């Protein structure tokens with residue numbers, strides 16, 4: 001952990017108490033995350049997956065088999081720049097070493113248990129990992145340009161039970177490992193054939209990552225951070241930190257650390273402007289109420305006018321969509337470099353919520369926009385394959401949890 005003190009400039013007693021509290025909370029969250037660790041990266045035949053190792057770990061593992069440190073750079077290039085999964089395709093490595101590597105290691109990918117493409121071109125992957133657990137990844141292409149966002153999962157299931165979220169009805173099974181997080185992106189790129197990794201400003205089809213799939217990424221911080229560092233490494237996939245957004249329900253003690261260590265964009269699932277309502281919709285609010293979440297946003301190191309914090313706001317008819325709510329939202333976020341994503345609720349079997357009317361969405365958006373905050377109303381994508389926001393849930397769980405037939 002960085003030694004930086006995670007407070008604003010104030011050095012008064014209150015803020016130092018907050019720092020202590022946050023440090024304690026951070027340790028508690030990280031200890032809890034360890035209880036839901038992913039399985040070992042070594043296969044039953046003894047071969048180890050090289051994906052998900054940091055450069056230092058890769059060097060250590062190569063040293064153990066008598067190879068020089070310069071091999072790290074070579075392998076890194078083949079794995080993350082060229083995207084190869086077969087050692088025999090590594091043409092800069094002599095055949096005997098290729099064979100030696102293949103006997104000891106693999107370059108893994110999750111199995112694509114199902115791949116569904118929506119009528120709007122959104123593609124949803126259900127990835128199955130080595131222990132049989134599954135998580136969903138969604139590619140959302142931009143309608144106007146040849147680029148798009150990959151929505152990645154960080155956990156199998158979720159502990160947070162946000163009431164509007166289908167994913168949240170699947171209890172937490174375990175955290176995903178760094179390899180499983182990185183390889184969701186790599187496997188999605190396999191599907192579109194986007195290798196080698198485009199360099200610099202060369203356009204990318206899979207151009208951004210949003211950590212908005214299954215799970216709360218800050219409850220699996222260590223694995224998420226390791227995975228993002230691999231993805232951002234300039235000699236491999238090389239995706240800029242500006243093109244990665246982590247979405248949190250407001251795990252305050254780790255928001256500072258995320259901004260400080262990774263410098264990626266932040267999105268906050270706000271969804272309500274009063275604590276009593278947010279306690280209900282996003283139960284994590286009982287632990288980290290709105291004021292604390294917004295204070296963490298105000299000190300988020302990577303936020304600026306060029307890189308605004310996104311506040312996600314799901315529009316629930318008659319619940320959180322009044323004009324008074326819109327005005328209070330504006331008051332709460334004033335002074336934060338921010339934009340607001342208004343998300344029409346995506347109904348799912350078993351939920352009582354209804355989407356706000358179009359008229360109400362527009363009125364809400366106008367109030368926020370006239371206060372100077374961009375407030376696009378998101379068009380739901382991939383609805384027909386249950387790939388839209390908050391709809392992710394693995395098919396097996398879905399079948400178990402609901403007797404209502406869903407079109408798959």
Ligand code: SF4
Pocket residue numbers: 158159160161162165166167168169213214215216249269390
């Ligand atoms: S919205 Fe995110 S944090 Fe909340 S239950 Fe769904 S997956 Fe979990």
